[in-house]
Amino acid sequence: MTPVSTTLTTELLLHRAGTKSYWRGLTYREAVLSLRVHSRHVAARVRGGDEDAYVVELSWSGTHLVGSCSCPHGSEGFFCKHCVAVGLVLLDRGQTVPPPDAEDVELKDVLRSLPPDVLRDLLYEQAAKDLKLRARIISSF
Structure with a gap:
C-alpha cells in the first residue's frame, strides 16, 4: 500500500x-x-x-x-x-495544512459543550439532508 x-x-x-x-x-x-x-x-x-x-x-x-x-x-x-x-x-512559519484525518479536537470540544436538545436538532437537520447518515442513525437502534 x-x-x-x-x-x-x-x-x-x-x-x-x-x-x-x-x-x-x-x-x-x-x-x-x-x-x-x-x-x-x-x-x-x-x-x-x-x-x-x-x-x-x-x-x-x-x-x-x-x-x-x-x-x-x-x-x-x-x-x-x-x-x-x-x-x-x-x-x-514552518506550519502546514493539517491532514484530513486529524482528530478534530475543536469540533469535539464544541459538541461536548452543547445541550442535548441542540445536538439532536443539529443531527436531525444533517440526517434529513444526508441519506447515508440517516440510514446509519436508524440502523444503530
Whole structure:
C-alpha cells in the first residue's frame, strides 16, 4: 500500500495554482492579514489588490490540496494567488495544512459543550439532508 502524502510544498502550490497565479501569490505574502490553523483546515484573510479582504481556506481532500477563496478568480473554482500566499506563509512559519484525518479536537470540544436538545436538532437537520447518515442513525437502534 502506498503511503498517503499530505505534504505542503512550494512545488505543490505551483502545480495547483499554475505559473501565473503562483508567481502573483509570491507577491501577496505580506497581504495575509490573519491566518489560523484549525484541526482539519487553515482559515485566513488576505487583502486583495482592491483593498477588499478575501476569505481563504486550505484543506486536504485525500491527497489533493483544496483551496477556496472569496475573490472573483477563486469563486470560479480556481486555486488563486491568495491561496498560494496563504500556503507560502504557512511554509515560511514552518506550519502546514493539517491532514484530513486529524482528530478534530475543536469540533469535539464544541459538541461536548452543547445541550442535548441542540445536538439532536443539529443531527436531525444533517440526517434529513444526508441519506447515508440517516440510514446509519436508524440502523444503530
